[in-house]
Amino acid sequence: MSVTRVDPPRGSEPRPAGEPPPVSSKAQTARHVVVVRELGVLAALLLLVLITYAYNSRFLSEQSRHDLLLGASILVILAAGQTMVIITRNVDLSVGSLVGLIAFGTGKLLLEHPGTPLVVLLLLGMVAGAVAGAFNGALIALAKVPALVITLGTLYIFRSLDNLWAGGQQINAADMPSSFLDFGTSGALGIPWLAWIALVVVIAVSYYLGSYRSGRELYAIGSDSDAARLSGVPTGRRIFTVFIVNGALTGLAGVLYAARYGTLDATVGTGLELQVVAAAVVGGVAIFGGSGTAYGAALGALLLTTIGNALPVLHVSDFWQQAFVGALILAAVGLDRLLVIRLSRQMKGRRAHGA
Amino acid sequence: MTGDLPEETSPTPVLTLDEVSKSFAAVRALRNVRLSLLPGRAHALVGENGAGKSTLVKILAGAVTPDSGAIELLGAPITLSGPAAARDAGIAVIYQEPTLFPDLTVAENIYMGRQPLRGLRRIDSRTMHRQCAELFERLGVSIDPHRPARGMSIAEQQLVEIAKALSFDARILIMDEPTAALSGVEVERLFSVVRGLCDSGTAVLFVSHRLDEVFALCQEVTVLRDGAWVSTDSTADVSADDIVRRMVGREVSAMYPKKAATVTDAVLEVDGLTRFGIFEDVSFTLRRGEIVALAGLVGAGRSEVARAIFGVDHYDRGTVRVDGKKLPSGRPAAAMSAGLALVPEDRRQQGLVMELSVVRNATLTLRWALSRFGWLSRRRERASASEWVRNLQVKVPAVSAPVSTLSGGNQQKVVLAKWLATRPQVLIVDEPTRGIDIGTKAEVHRLLSELAADGIAVLMVSSELPEVLGMADRVLVMHEGRLTKELAGDAADEEAVMFAATGRQGGS
Numbered sequence: 001m002s003v004t005r006v007d008p009p010r011g012s013e014p015r016p017a018g019e020p021p022p023v024s025s026k027a028q029t030a031r032h033v034v035v036v037r038e039l040g041v042l043a044a045l046l047l048l049v050l051i052t053y054a055y056n057s058r059f060l061s062e063q064s065r066h067d068l069l070l071g072a073s074i075l076v077i078l079a080a081g082q083t084m085v086i087i088t089r090n091v092d093l094s095v096g097s098l099v100g101l102i103a104f105g106t107g108k109l110l111l112e113h114p115g116t117p118l119v120v121l122l123l124l125g126m127v128a129g130a131v132a133g134a135f136n137g138a139l140i141a142l143a144k145v146p147a148l149v150i151t152l153g154t155l156y157i158f159r160s161l162d163n164l165w166a167g168g169q170q171i172n173a174a175d176m177p178s179s180f181l182d183f184g185t186s187g188a189l190g191i192p193w194l195a196w197i198a199l200v201v202v203i204a205v206s207y208y209l210g211s212y213r214s215g216r217e218l219y220a221i222g223s224d225s226d227a228a229r230l231s232g233v234p235t236g237r238r239i240f241t242v243f244i245v246n247g248a249l250t251g252l253a254g255v256l257y258a259a260r261y262g263t264l265d266a267t268v269g270t271g272l273e274l275q276v277v278a279a280a281v282v283g284g285v286a287i288f289g290g291s292g293t294a295y296g297a298a299l300g301a302l303l304l305t306t307i308g309n310a311l312p313v314l315h316v317s318d319f320w321q322q323a324f325v326g327a328l329i330l331a332a333v334g335l336d337r338l339l340v341i342r343l344s345r346q347m348k349g350r351r352a353h354g355a
Numbered sequence: 356m357t358g359d360l361p362e363e364t365s366p367t368p369v370l371t372l373d374e375v376s377k378s379f380a381a382v383r384a385l386r387n388v389r390l391s392l393l394p395g396r397a398h399a400l401v402g403e404n405g406a407g408k409s410t411l412v413k414i415l416a417g418a419v420t421p422d423s424g425a426i427e428l429l430g431a432p433i434t435l436s437g438p439a440a441a442r443d444a445g446i447a448v449i450y451q452e453p454t455l456f457p458d459l460t461v462a463e464n465i466y467m468g469r470q471p472l473r474g475l476r477r478i479d480s481r482t483m484h485r486q487c488a489e490l491f492e493r494l495g496v497s498i499d500p501h502r503p504a505r506g507m508s509i510a511e512q513q514l515v516e517i518a519k520a521l522s523f524d525a526r527i528l529i530m531d532e533p534t535a536a537l538s539g540v541e542v543e544r545l546f547s548v549v550r551g552l553c554d555s556g557t558a559v560l561f562v563s564h565r566l567d568e569v570f571a572l573c574q575e576v577t578v579l580r581d582g583a584w585v586s587t588d589s590t591a592d593v594s595a596d597d598i599v600r601r602m603v604g605r606e607v608s609a610m611y612p613k614k615a616a617t618v619t620d621a622v623l624e625v626d627g628l629t630r631f632g633i634f635e636d637v638s639f640t641l642r643r644g645e646i647v648a649l650a651g652l653v654g655a656g657r658s659e660v661a662r663a664i665f666g667v668d669h670y671d672r673g674t675v676r677v678d679g680k681k682l683p684s685g686r687p688a689a690a691m692s693a694g695l696a697l698v699p700e701d702r703r704q705q706g707l708v709m710e711l712s713v714v715r716n717a718t719l720t721l722r723w724a725l726s727r728f729g730w731l732s733r734r735r736e737r738a739s740a741s742e743w744v745r746n747l748q749v750k751v752p753a754v755s756a757p758v759s760t761l762s763g764g765n766q767q768k769v770v771l772a773k774w775l776a777t778r779p780q781v782l783i784v785d786e787p788t789r790g791i792d793i794g795t796k797a798e799v800h801r802l803l804s805e806l807a808a809d810g811i812a813v814l815m816v817s818s819e820l821p822e823v824l825g826m827a828d829r830v831l832v833m834h835e836g837r838l839t840k841e842l843a844g845d846a847a848d849e850e851a852v853m854f855a856a857t858g859r860q861g862g863s
Binding site for chain 2: 210211212213216217219220222223224226227228230231232233286290291
């Protein structure tokens with residue numbers, strides 16, 4: 001045998017011991033990551049409120065707090081719904097148009113039947129939203145096209161339906177029943193009804209995501225959809241359902257929008273979808289799915305609304321406000337990456353020993 | 356050949372496969388395979404690459420349905436129609452690289468969809484974590500049920516999978532090359548866990564390349580070759596050398612038209628190439644006109660070496676020289692201009708843009724040479740592509756047809772055309788004939804042989820031993836990231852290569 005060059009046989013040499021170090025400290029860090037995201041947003045929110053309050057104490061006056069909560073409520077509800085969608089590694093961009101469509105529909109209905117009870121309006125709005133969500137969900141399931149593209153399409157479809165229906169018409173607050181408008185601005189215990197509703201939605205969504213099998217399965221789908229399928233998770237059905245639920249919450253938000261503002265035309269809710277996604281991302285919902293909470297998204301929505309209210313008080317121009325929100329999104333995403341990288345790096349020493 | 360099942364086995368088998376066959380298109384992956392797993396025993400399944408081990412595992416996992424044959428669970432016939440059916444039958448499969456949900460905790464990974472519930476169908480998180488901790492206690496490993504799966508080592512992930520198997524009382528544990536990515540200590544820990552499971556009555560099927568591990572863990576061993584059952588023995592009755600001989604014992608067919616080429620001066624010199632944890636201290640020289648095969652088992656690090664040489668991956672130590680000029684690490688562009696070409700293993704993912712036409716694919720590497728002032732000339736593109744399509748006898752309806760419409764063999768020729776159009780001095784081909792039919796295989800072989808005769812140095816990574824032996828002037832064998840043997844083409848035979856590839860020193 002003509003062997004020109006043989007490496008010394010070292011295959012049987014004892015490997016560097018890959019003794020796994022105790023896991024406890026790592027597990028601690030890892031568990032904290034989840035909390036850190038939400039706490040970070042909360043800290044930023046408190047800091048902003050304190051600074052603005054120090055600058056102008058009227059920022060926390062009762063009226064100002066009321067306005068802040070009213071302004072945030074609709075965004076919070078939408079962000080909670082969007083959280084469920086994003087956790088499954090999807091996104092629903094049609095929510096802005098849908099809010100507009102349903103808000104206008106609510107106004108139209110009240111013009112013709114001023115006596116419609118509030119509960120009926122809310123239920124009708126949610127059913128209409130659920131139907132639109134089912135349309136999104138069915139297209140995504142059937143066409144097997146990313147939700148980003150499908151909902152970008154329905155964003156335009158819903159908006160054009162809104163335009164066709166409104167046809168340049170504007171519904172004025174003066175034409176709306178005063179009881180409906182009262183509901184949109186009044187409240188109980190110093191907190192607006194809208195904020196109470198938003199609170200209930202956030203708690204319900206969070207509890208569902210955390211404590212129910214199907215809720216946990218949404219995380220599994222977003223984390224690794226193939227592995228989820230192998231574990232027997234009905235991925236298609238779950239995603240379809242999530243779009244329906246998100247649609248229903250969007251419908252709810254649409255009715256609340258009509259009650260809050262009263263003045264409605266075909267441009268209502270334009271661009272709202274980006275604020276919703278921004279709120280979720282700032283609130284620590286990972287855009288690639290698998291992690292995040294509705295509490296975080298709600299905090300994100302509250303933070304974005306507070307920025308909108310605080311910056312004028314601080315005499316910062318509108319121009320800077322947008323840049324500020326942008327920087328916040330980048331910071332949130334950056335923090336997210338940092339935490340994931342740190343977690344992976346802790347294991348790197350071990351990986352090097354693998355064959 | 357010892358064809359009988361061990362006689363002294365009194366317990367009834369948990370799972371029996373009888374005359375199971377499976378074909379994929381024209382390829383017969385399994386032919387009349389039999390296998391019998393006994394409770395409390397570890398059974399090894401060995402064979403070369405492509406012997407049918409993976410297909411068998413997939414059948415047991417419910418991922419693939421056999422064409423014929425019977426599967427019996429505790430003496431009763433059963434159909435494994437899907438992963439859920441396999442799980443219900445008590446079969447758990449641990450893959451080489453498990454897929455966990457990185458964002459979820461260990462306990463959630465284990466109980467996904469089966470979480471213990473309390474009132475109002477809510478998840479009883481405390482019970483879930485307690486049960487999970489109990490599973491790990493039974494396995495004798497310390498993993499925190501609360502930690503997320505992200506960042507876990509492969510060894511830990513496998514333990515989580517085993518805990519999952521335990522959680523639904525799996526009677527049969529199938530492990531597909533579980534130790535390939537583990538360190539020595541981790542292998543020991545895995546084995547002690549598996550031995551514990553055997554003691555409590557679980558039947559284990561252990562698929563591995565590593566014969567020392569087979570003998571350390573298993574009581575029985577079944578050898579497959581070319582999709583067919585060869586033997587089943589008690590590990591006490593056979594030696595590792597016997598097993599290796601049964602794994603290969605096949606004739607090299609005469610379908611390899613290797614032309615004698617004049618081997619001249621060295622063109623590619625690889626010295627001490629190391630990528631930590633992947634391959635180590637790989638050195639060899641490639642001369643003009645020769646075909647050198649890089650053989651070894653799957654996971655030995657061959658493709659990784661090829662990718663590092665071409666600059667797709669970085670390496671940590673060592674040098675690559677072409678014509679005496681050192682190449683920078685991790686710069687494919689530099690490798691290309693020095694005259695290197697790499698035909699990757701996975702042509703669909705790495706070699707071709709499936710939606711683009713044959714012309715566009717074949718000239719992708721030449722965009723700059725074919726363009727004038729930054730504009731690509733369509734005429735020149737088409738001319739260049741047509742030339743190679745003719746040379747390589749690619750069967751295409753038209754050079755403008757998208758490559759996705761071509762057969763596997765013709766796609767492979769387009770990839771070759773793409774790289775040959777750069778007129779390389781060194782051609783690296785990774786598994787050049789995987790998944791293509793026999794006729795086209797022979798054409799690819801003829802082509803490689805002609806290229807060598809024209810003075811190109813060819814480095815061929817291949818898992819097919821007949822191809823290695825039929826084509827190569829020299830055979831380099833890798834085992835676990837190291838170059839363990841170099842054999843001259845005429846001196847190389849299947850046994851010598853397999854001995855080196857399985858890390859055994861005897862036999863030759």
